[in-house]
Every structure is written in structure tokens, then in C-alpha cells.
Amino acid sequence: MRIILSIFFFITCMWSKNIVYSDEVVSLYLSQDDTKVVGRLLPTNSFEILKEQGNKVYVKIQGFVNPKAPFVIYYNNTQRIIVAAFSKNTKLNFSKKDMTKDDKWDRVSLEIWAEKKKFFKNDKEMLSRAKELFVNNCGICHALHKEKEFNANAWPAVFRSMVDRTAIEKKDHWLVIEYLQKNSKDFKAN
Ligand code: HEC
Numbered sequence: 001m002r003i004i005l006s007i008f009f010f011i012t013c014m015w016s017k018n019i020v021y022s023d024e025v026v027s028l029y030l031s032q033d034d035t036k037v038v039g040r041l042l043p044t045n046s047f048e049i050l051k052e053q054g055n056k057v058y059v060k061i062q063g064f065v066n067p068k069a070p071f072v073i074y075y076n077n078t079q080r081i082i083v084a085a086f087s088k089n090t091k092l093n094f095s096k097k098d099m100t101k102d103d104k105w106d107r108v109s110l111e112i113w114a115e116k117k118k119f120f121k122n123d124k125e126m127l128s129r130a131k132e133l134f135v136n137n138c139g140i141c142h143a144l145h146k147e148k149e150f151n152a153n154a155w156p157a158v159f160r161s162m163v164d165r166t167a168i169e170k171k172d173h174w175l176v177i178e179y180l181q182k183n184s185k186d187f188k189a190n
Pocket residue numbers: 137138139140141142145158159162163165166
């Protein structure tokens with residue numbers, strides 16, 4: 001019985017993907033020994049770890065790319081919710097996926113090197129921390145402007161115009177922006 005269980009466990013491990021999340025911005029590199037940062041992966045977006053080497057991990061990122069400006073991977077196919085952003089003219093090897101009828105942008109995946117950080121198996125705790133930061137900091141001077149008051153595309157600018165008046169640390173800015181966009185009035189799941 002124990003042998004059967006260990007075989008079962010072994011097979012499950014081999015087949016299950018190592019999907020993780022970061023609660024901070026993660027630097028991206030074109031090769032394992034590069035020091036030049038070519039892009040950033042933003043918090044609360046899931047990605048797959050394919051392998052680890054030294055201080056880096058090789059990851060697979062999925063999302064949508066506007067073919068007219070292929071330096072940003074978005075969370076869904078219409079809203080400017082950023083999963084990863086790259087410096088212009090970086091040579092990126094996107095694998096295109098089959099598009100569905102209503103995809104406005106290309107559905108892609110990208111394999112790339114990332115700095116190794118503390119990653120998390122799910123986004124629950126980081127999202128509740130983001131909500132706490134928002135509620136505790138943004139309702140001090142005026143009533144809280146709720147998540148649903150603005151559209152996904154509007155939140156980044158609204159947040160940035162106010163964040164310097166709060167105690168929200170720089171490392172948490174993108175965490176709160178992503179939280180607000182993903183809970184906004186017109187948020188569309190991917
Ligand atoms: C230190 C006080 C203070 C804090 C903290 C603060 N605000 Fe404000 N907020 C203001 C004031 C004052 C205004 C009025 C317009 C102005 O001064 O820009 C305002 C206006 C606004 C408006 C209305 C803008 C418009 O054009 O209608 C929104 C939305 C808003 N704040 C969101 C936020 C969010 C989100 C946060 C947290 C990141 C936040 N505020 C934190 C003081 C604050």
C-alpha cells in the first residue's frame with residue numbers, strides 16, 4: 001500500500017506544474033547570467049517555474065499582447081492590466097496560442113529568466129494585504145473611493161496621483177494597483 005502511495009505521489013509531482021505568484025515586482029533577464037534587466041513581472045500574476053539555476057529561475061508567463069506594441073503582456077484581451085512589461089525593442093520569443101473568436105489581442109506565452117525571490121503558491125494572502133493597505137491608507141482624508149468606482153484602465157493614474165500622500169511603501173505600489181484593477185468596475189477575467 002505504501003509503495004502504491006509513493007508511486008502515486010511521485011507521478012502527481014511529475015505532472016503538477018509549479019505555478020506561483022509574487023507579491024513584489026520581479027526583474028526579468030534574457031539569459032541566466034545576464035545582469036541587464038529587460039523587463040518586470042508584476043505582482044499577483046501567476047507564472048510557472050520551469051527550472052532553477054543559481055540566483056535565477058526560468059519561468060513561463062502567459063497573457064495577451066497587442067501586436068502593435070508587443071512589449072507588454074496584459075492579463076486579459078482588452079484591458080491595460082499589466083502582467084509583464086519590457087523595455088522597447090527587446091527581442092522576445094513569444095509563442096502564440098490559438099485565439100478565440102473574441103480575442104482582440106494575441107494570446108501568448110513567454111519563457112524567460114527571472115530573479116529568484118520568495119514566491120507564493122496562491123495570491124489570497126497578498127490580495128488581502130493589498131486590500132488592507134488600500135482601506136487603511138486611502139480613507140483617511142476623505143471617504144474611501146471604492147474599488148468599483150473606477151474602471152481597470154483608470155485606476156493606475158488615480159492611484160499614482162494620491163499614493164505620495166499615503167504611507168504605502170514603494171515596493172507595494174504595484175501590488176495595490178493590480179488589486180484595484182482586478183476588483184474594478186469593469187474588470188474582465190481572462
Ligand atoms: C493626505 C490626504 C489624502 C490621502 C491619504 C488620500 N487622498 Fe485622495 N484626495 C485628497 C484630497 C485633498 C483630494 C481632493 C483633490 C486633490 O487635492 O487632488 C483627494 C481626491 C481624491 C479623489 C478624487 C479625485 C477626482 O478627480 O475626483 C480620489 C479618487 C482619491 N482622492 C483617491 C485616493 C486614493 C485611492 C488614495 C490612496 C492611495 C487617497 N485618495 C489617499 C487627499 C488624500
